[in-house]
Amino acid sequence: MSPPDPTRPDPTRPEPDPPGAPPLDDADVLQAEADRLQAELEEARPPHAGPYAQLGAAVVALAAGVFGVVVSSTLGLGRLTQPGPGLWPFAISVIIIVLSATLAFTGRGLQDTERFSRSSLLTVVGLVTLVGLASLLPVIGFEIPSLLLMFVWLRWLGRESWRSSIVISVGAVAAFYVLFVLLLQIPLPRLI
Amino acid sequence: MDISPILDGFGVVLEPANLLYCLIGVIIGMLIGVLPGLGPGATIAILLPITYGIGPVSAIIMLAGIFYGAQYGGTITSVLLRLPGEASSVVTVFDGFALAKQGRAGTALGIAAIGSFVGGTVSILALTLVAPVVAGFALDFGPPEYAALGILGVLLISSVGNGNRLKAIIAACVGLLLATVGRDTFTGAERFTFGSLNLAEGIDFIPIAMGLFGLSEILYNLEERHNQVHSPAKVGNVWPSRKDLGQAKGAIGRGSLIGFVLGVLPGGGAVLSSLAAYALEKRRAKQPERFGRGAVEGVAAPETANNAAATSSFIPLLTLGIPANATMALIFGALLIQGIQPGPQLVTEHPDVFWGVINSMYIGNILLLIMSIPMVGVFVRILRVRPAILAPITVLITLLGAYTVNNSAYDIYLVIVFGVLGYLMKKFGFEPGPLVLAFVLGSMIENSSRQSLLIFGGDPAGFLTRPISGTVLALVVIVAAWPLIRKALRRKTPDRVEEKIT
Numbered sequence: 001m002s003p004p005d006p007t008r009p010d011p012t013r014p015e016p017d018p019p020g021a022p023p024l025d026d027a028d029v030l031q032a033e034a035d036r037l038q039a040e041l042e043e044a045r046p047p048h049a050g051p052y053a054q055l056g057a058a059v060v061a062l063a064a065g066v067f068g069v070v071v072s073s074t075l076g077l078g079r080l081t082q083p084g085p086g087l088w089p090f091a092i093s094v095i096i097i098v099l100s101a102t103l104a105f106t107g108r109g110l111q112d113t114e115r116f117s118r119s120s121l122l123t124v125v126g127l128v129t130l131v132g133l134a135s136l137l138p139v140i141g142f143e144i145p146s147l148l149l150m151f152v153w154l155r156w157l158g159r160e161s162w163r164s165s166i167v168i169s170v171g172a173v174a175a176f177y178v179l180f181v182l183l184l185q186i187p188l189p190r191l192i
Numbered sequence: 193m194d195i196s197p198i199l200d201g202f203g204v205v206l207e208p209a210n211l212l213y214c215l216i217g218v219i220i221g222m223l224i225g226v227l228p229g230l231g232p233g234a235t236i237a238i239l240l241p242i243t244y245g246i247g248p249v250s251a252i253i254m255l256a257g258i259f260y261g262a263q264y265g266g267t268i269t270s271v272l273l274r275l276p277g278e279a280s281s282v283v284t285v286f287d288g289f290a291l292a293k294q295g296r297a298g299t300a301l302g303i304a305a306i307g308s309f310v311g312g313t314v315s316i317l318a319l320t321l322v323a324p325v326v327a328g329f330a331l332d333f334g335p336p337e338y339a340a341l342g343i344l345g346v347l348l349i350s351s352v353g354n355g356n357r358l359k360a361i362i363a364a365c366v367g368l369l370l371a372t373v374g375r376d377t378f379t380g381a382e383r384f385t386f387g388s389l390n391l392a393e394g395i396d397f398i399p400i401a402m403g404l405f406g407l408s409e410i411l412y413n414l415e416e417r418h419n420q421v422h423s424p425a426k427v428g429n430v431w432p433s434r435k436d437l438g439q440a441k442g443a444i445g446r447g448s449l450i451g452f453v454l455g456v457l458p459g460g461g462a463v464l465s466s467l468a469a470y471a472l473e474k475r476r477a478k479q480p481e482r483f484g485r486g487a488v489e490g491v492a493a494p495e496t497a498n499n500a501a502a503t504s505s506f507i508p509l510l511t512l513g514i515p516a517n518a519t520m521a522l523i524f525g526a527l528l529i530q531g532i533q534p535g536p537q538l539v540t541e542h543p544d545v546f547w548g549v550i551n552s553m554y555i556g557n558i559l560l561l562i563m564s565i566p567m568v569g570v571f572v573r574i575l576r577v578r579p580a581i582l583a584p585i586t587v588l589i590t591l592l593g594a595y596t597v598n599n600s601a602y603d604i605y606l607v608i609v610f611g612v613l614g615y616l617m618k619k620f621g622f623e624p625g626p627l628v629l630a631f632v633l634g635s636m637i638e639n640s641s642r643q644s645l646l647i648f649g650g651d652p653a654g655f656l657t658r659p660i661s662g663t664v665l666a667l668v669v670i671v672a673a674w675p676l677i678r679k680a681l682r683r684k685t686p687d688r689v690e691e692k693i694t
Contacts, residue, residue, distance in 0.1 A: 030283065030471050033283075033286070049620075053620060054620075057622070071383075071384060072383070079650065080645055080651070082650070088641070089384070092368045093369065099358055099362050100362055103359065103362065112355060112356060112359075112621030113620050113621050114618075114620075119415045120415050122414050122415055123414050126410075130611075131605075133604070134601050137601055138601050149584060149587065150585075150588065153580075153584035157414060158580025158581065158583065172584070176588065180592065186596050188595065188596065
């Protein structure tokens with residue numbers, strides 16, 4: 001059950017190579033092709049965020065590990081014959097520390113992060129509407145917060161026209177009402 | 193082999209309610225396969241609250257339908273738009289889109305549908321034969337074996353996925369750590385709760401899955417690339433001609449086999465098998481240069497293989513209780529929510545779930561074949577729906593769904609917190625998949641390691657002296673050291689080539 005190696009010819013292969021077949025490392029070529037396609041599809045991806053972001057990510061992970069070590073050692077580690085409640089989280093936290101320290105030193109050249117851009121503000125706006133919905137829902141029911149959320153997302157985050165934003169958000173909330181409240185009778189907090 | 197439970201399983205599937213959930217599942221799967229944005233993992237995560245209300249069999253039948261239905265749907269976007277809906281459909285793009293440009297999109301879709309159907313069905317048959325055997329073998333497993341298997345599963349998923357291994361393993365460890373929040377089952381001590389009553393019960397799986405898989409994907413898509421929707425190519429006759437079928441026959445057969453075998457491996461699954469099947473066909477072909485320019489086999493092989501793999505990836509979950517990929521982790525969680533522990537006892541203790549789910553896949557595949565050949569036009573039309581409209585609807589379903597789990601706004605906040613965490617993880621190159629998987633397996637791994645230590649009287653060497661747990665742990669070491677081993681092998685290769693030349 002070792003991880004399948006794409007460079008190895010498939011063991012289920014019923015027949016030997018047809019004579020004259022090029023001894024190409026097909027799977028590798030193919031993987032490269034697939035990667036290229038993936039990259040092309042992701043052209044819209046923002047540029048990578050550089051070494052400081054990598055370092056930052058590693059430091060955050062490291063901090064999580066340190067936090068885990070500190071808290072779990074106060075819980076009591078016990079002994080191997082009688083493991084305390086803190087032993088397992090302690091062991092994991094130590095692994096996190098070791099791995100993220102390694103990441104901090106070796107991972108600076110990685111390019112798998114994404115820079116935050118102006119369009120990240122859209123995510124922030126979206127997030128604010130989510131928190132708004134969560135805090136208003138128990139107070140004034142789900143209808144008005146849902147309507148507002150739909151409208152903000154359609155009109156400003158999705159750049160739909162005023163008309164279709166209004167029509168779609170009203171329609172969707174009405175559909176939710178029919179589905180959740182009338183048909184499924186789920187006890188959502190309601191306005192009335 | 194006693195086949196009466198299998199037949200009873202068909203009885204379970206043919207109950208009208210279960211048929212309906214199967215239909216709902218495959219339709220949703222097909223839809224989200226076609227629509228941009230959400231993958232099957234995100235969809236299943238978002239729909240988890242619904243599974244509370246319906247019975248375990250119906251729930252898992254529906255979720256499974258979403259999973260393999262998405263494999264069918266993903267093909268449509270690969271062929272028509274050159275946008276693989278799923279990673280496992282990436283290679284389908286090469287020949288699928290080439291065929292579409294030649295005005296033979298219908299042929300590509302038809303062949304893919306038939307291949308998917310054959311691959312799926314062959315895989316279910318093999319699953320029916322293999323799964324009970326594996327489960328029987330695993331019945332003797334004790335805590336040490338489970339601890340070792342759990343660790344191997346987490347490690348494999350972290351290693352095989354795309355992205356940086358180190359980051360994936362860190363994410364997995366964070367998942368293990370999150371699983372310890374709450375009351376310790378052995379000592380009753382409260383861990384990481386900081387006096388909060390909400391945290392004392394531990395963190396629920398549903399908000400974690402909904403946040404990390406569902407909401408994070410929406411937040412991430414919100415920021416970038418409002419992918420301009422291309423207009424899809426025209427789809428003509430989807431019934432493939434006899435000549436095309438003849439050409440694709442061998443590819444479909446071999447694809448089924450490759451898909452089934454690779455699908456069983458944790459972490460490998462659909463993506464790898466589609467690559468392997470395509471590579472094999474290209475190598476066997478008399479004129480390999482046809483590939484990439486509209487070879488029918490180039491569509492048939494990967495699509496057959498990814499469906500076969502999607503089906504066979506149920507084997508480790510249903511027989512060992514080890515999810516083979518992130519989506520299986522969600523189904524694992526859904527079973528736990530229903531009070532069913534997936535594992536070797538599943539086939540004897542809950543035969544209705546075991547056989548019901550497996551047999552529902554026959555029906556699901558037939559439904560999908562119908563939807564992807566005669567009704568393909570409907571789904572092609574859905575391609576025109578704008579992502580901007582779908583996003584807020586999905587968000588509302590997610591948040592309101594999270595609320596309904598415990599009727600509390602606390603769960604909505606949890607979903608938001610994990611949604612933000614998932615979004616940030618994606619921005620910084622960490623995959624959320626290993627975290628969720630490790631979270632699901634976390635308490636199992638911890639409990640069985642601690643039970644094992646009790647059995648061994650505190651001597652960790654006991655893990656290594658038992659044959660099965662020792663073997664599995666040896667595999668763990670190999671997987672962990674794999675990049676180094678591979679580097680060493682690579683270094684040797686040029687020498688060998690030189691030897692051949694001289």
